[in-house]
Amino acid sequence: MVLTPKQTHIAFRCPECGTIIYGFVGKFALSAGMLRLKCSCGEHALDISTTQDGKIRLSIPCIFCKQNHSYVVSQSIFFGRDVFLLNCPYSNMDIGFIGEKDKTDRELERTGKEIEQLLEELEVESHKDIQPQDVDEDEVLTDPTVYDAIRFLVKELEFEGKVDCPCHSGGYEIRYCREGLQVYCPDCEASHIFDTRAEAASEEYLKLDSLLLK
DSSP: OOOOOOEEEEEEEOTTTOOEEEEEEEHHHHHTSOEEEEOTTSSOEEEEEEOTTSOEEEEEEOTTTSSEEEEEEOHHHHHHOSEEEEEOTTTOOEEEEEEOHHHHHHHHHHHHHHHHHHHHHHTOSSGGGGSOSSOOHHHHOSOHHHHHHHHHHHHHHHHTTOEEOTTOOOOOEEEEETTEEEEEOTTTOOEEEEOOSSHHHHHHHTTOSOEEOO
């Protein structure tokens, strides 16, 4: 019997030149070490590596924040979804696109139109006009370890169908708020806030086996 190795496509937009960069990731290649998908302009790159417990860590350049955001996902999500999106926690816009080529293409087209609309509303000509200037990464993402842990938990629960809300939409988003990290339903606005200001908090949250937004 011939086994088909796990593999998927991944894409991002370069914060410098705006070019869409594609990559093709196989499980065997990833097991050999960190993979880097670099834009031809040489300014930005997406990094993929595996953690000690077998999860996949991604560092994705953000076209909105002009810095990389860190994410950790399970291999079942990374290789098993038809399409999986990772968003900027500050703009709530999708910046990482993983899955089947045709479906990632559709999501890239959709977000491209959203960016064009945003630029039009702000009356600017380039995506670089909406990027922050001279922002220290520590000022933007103060505790990536906690952020990774909470985001991984939520995405795992969502994948298993264990996140719910009053309208039962099944589609949930994550964003930063003053109190921490907010999981919310864009349809009914029900939400739950995780306190991400201390690492001890994330250890307690990892014990959750379901999440009900109110």
